[in-house]
Amino acid sequence: MLPLLVSSQIREADAYTIANEPISSIDLMERASKAFVGWFVNHFQDKEQAISVYCGTGNNGGDGLAIARLLCEHSFCNLSVFVARFSEKATANFQTNLERLKAANIQVNELTSGAELPSETAEIIIDALLGSGLNKPLAGDYKKLVEHLNTIDATKVAVDVPTGFYTEGDIPDDATVLKADLVITFQLPKINFLLPESAAFMHKCEVVQIGLSQDFLCQVDTTYYYIEEQDIRQIYKARGRFSHKGTYGHALIIAGKDETMGAALLSSSACAHAGAGLTTACIPQRGLTALNSYQPEVMVVLRESDKLPEVDWDKFTTIGVGPGIGKGDDTLALLKAISEKFNKPIVVDADALNVLAGNNELLAKLPKASVITPHMKEFDRLFGEHKNWWQRLQTAKKKAIELGLHIILKNDFTITAAPNGKLYFNSTGNPAMASGGMGDVLTGIITALLSQTYSPLHACLLGVYLHGKAGDELALPNRMQVVLPGAIIKQLPVTMAKFNS
Numbered sequence: 001m002l003p004l005l006v007s008s009q010i011r012e013a014d015a016y017t018i019a020n021e022p023i024s025s026i027d028l029m030e031r032a033s034k035a036f037v038g039w040f041v042n043h044f045q046d047k048e049q050a051i052s053v054y055c056g057t058g059n060n061g062g063d064g065l066a067i068a069r070l071l072c073e074h075s076f077c078n079l080s081v082f083v084a085r086f087s088e089k090a091t092a093n094f095q096t097n098l099e100r101l102k103a104a105n106i107q108v109n110e111l112t113s114g115a116e117l118p119s120e121t122a123e124i125i126i127d128a129l130l131g132s133g134l135n136k137p138l139a140g141d142y143k144k145l146v147e148h149l150n151t152i153d154a155t156k157v158a159v160d161v162p163t164g165f166y167t168e169g170d171i172p173d174d175a176t177v178l179k180a181d182l183v184i185t186f187q188l189p190k191i192n193f194l195l196p197e198s199a200a201f202m203h204k205c206e207v208v209q210i211g212l213s214q215d216f217l218c219q220v221d222t223t224y225y226y227i228e229e230q231d232i233r234q235i236y237k238a239r240g241r242f243s244h245k246g247t248y249g250h251a252l253i254i255a256g257k258d259e260t261m262g263a264a265l266l267s268s269s270a271c272a273h274a275g276a277g278l279t280t281a282c283i284p285q286r287g288l289t290a291l292n293s294y295q296p297e298v299m300v301v302l303r304e305s306d307k308l309p310e311v312d313w314d315k316f317t318t319i320g321v322g323p324g325i326g327k328g329d330d331t332l333a334l335l336k337a338i339s340e341k342f343n344k345p346i347v348v349d350a351d352a353l354n355v356l357a358g359n360n361e362l363l364a365k366l367p368k369a370s371v372i373t374p375h376m377k378e379f380d381r382l383f384g385e386h387k388n389w390w391q392r393l394q395t396a397k398k399k400a401i402e403l404g405l406h407i408i409l410k411n412d413f414t415i416t417a418a419p420n421g422k423l424y425f426n427s428t429g430n431p432a433m434a435s436g437g438m439g440d441v442l443t444g445i446i447t448a449l450l451s452q453t454y455s456p457l458h459a460c461l462l463g464v465y466l467h468g469k470a471g472d473e474l475a476l477p478n479r480m481q482v483v484l485p486g487a488i489i490k491q492l493p494v495t496m497a498k499f500n501s
């Protein structure tokens with residue numbers, strides 16, 4: 001899995017690569033710039049377009065100068081290059097690339113103050129002012145220049161990081177940041193790119209490889225990982241010959257009330273489709289006809305609102321509890337019963353989480369290594385208000401360790417916080433999946449995977465990935481704006497089939 005690094009570790013990765021490949025620092029910059037230009041020329045093919053490249057005087061600026069030279073070599077000759085000379089400091093690689101640019105007869109315009117900014121008519125602006133070296137909010141001349149660029153109606157492409165954007169940590173509410181249409185970033189997505197606060201500053205992000213040392217990336221000590229298809233292939237277990245329904249466990253889904261039976265139908269149907277050997281739904285009597293019609297494969301234990309259902313707990317491999325179950329005392333009683341009588345990992349979602357929020361002591365009593373699947377509001381109800389997603393990540397890590405739970409924090413890049421203190425970002429899913437019932441499906445899938453004896457961590461990573469992947473397979477080829485949970489359920493076996501090879 002891809003480690004995600006904070007900026008100090010990115011600098012270490014650069015330095016390690018330079019020392020051990022070995023490669024000179026200026027050649028690594030040339031490689032990064034070529035990777036940027038390689039992507040750029042494939043996607044922006046009109047060589048007559050006016051392009052302005054804005055460069056700082058650090059290594060991000062050095063990249064910008066190299067990119068300008070390389071674009072000229074690719075016959076993009078309608079180029080203007082600006083250097084923001086707002087301080088005396090300049091890196092050696094910046095200086096070398098400035099000389100190379102001048103040797104190539106490309107004119108460079110120096111900006112010495114934010115008060116005198118060029119009127120800009122370029123169709124594309126390349127932002128190479130500041131990158132991962134940002135260490136304070138933009139102020140003074142830099143702030144003025146970025147504010148000015150933000151008013152210009154051009155396609156803005158940021159080199160590595162939009163100027164002013166913090167790659168990790170809190171982003172101040174009033175931060176001035178270049179609003180990029182596209183970020184072409186080097187080697188790894190930056191952690192804050194995967195959090196919702198980035199949406200205001202980048203429309204799209206592409207990662208290009210610059211050959212940072214794999215040895216370094218394999219051994220680096222990080223909290224953050226990005227899960228890709230190759231990781232899922234390693235986790236996924238194809239079914240063996242001579243296996244039978246008993247091999248894949250018996251899952252119990254406790255869900256639904258009279259008026260919210262849909263949640264029970266979706267979660268238990270998803271559980272059956274994701275491969276539980278047997279699925280039983282614990283539902284109210286009035287949902288029975290609906291369940292039998294919607295998914296006859298699912299068995300039933302009936303539940304009355306004022307007393308605990310008669311469940312033979314030992315019969316089940318795992319439990320998924322919460323979708324549409326209501327926030328009443330009966331849910332609290334059920335959660336207490338589960339924590340006393342069941343000791344294998346379970347999945348807790350939706351209303352059950354809201355009940356836990358009012359009875360925090362029960363969280364610690366859930367079966368060890370269980371999975372909770374809050375969305376942002378449920379997460380804040382459980383663990384307190386957070387002012388941003390970076391803070392939420394830190395709480396998720398702390399609570400996962402403290403409670404010995406897996407916390408799936410649902411989002412665009414859904415995050416699994418594990419009791420080992422690591423945070424895993426999922427890479428599938430799309431906005432067409434933003435609709436009610438989608439979480440119920442996820443609960444069903446993860447319950448099914450636990451039932452098939454995946455470890456809780458693998459059940460989380462695989463479940464979240466498959467859920468998003470099914471949505472991508474349905475929505476992306478057809479540019480669909482909406483994919484309903486029921487469609488995801490039907491797609492699941494198709495999505496899983498692709499991992500059998």
Ligand SMILES: NC(=O)C1=CN([C@@H]2O[C@H](COP(=O)(O)OP(=O)(O)OC[C@H]3O[C@@H](n4cnc5c(N)ncnc54)[C@H](O)[C@@H]3O)[C@@H](O)[C@H]2O)[C@@H](O)CC1
Nearest residue numbers: 014029032058059060130131132133134135136137138160
């Ligand atoms: N060999 C390397 O280290 C490589 C670096 N690369 C590029 O280098 C970039 C990082 O370069 P640098 O570390 O030189 O940093 P930047 O170029 O991002 O920033 C330059 C300097 O600006 C100053 N600064 C920080 N915040 C500021 C602010 N708010 N206002 C004004 N000045 C500020 C800092 O002193 C910083 O070192 C990456 O984003 C990437 O583009 C790539 O070329 C790949 C290889």
Ligand SMILES: [K+]
Nearest residue numbers: 127130161163
């Ligand atoms: K930049």
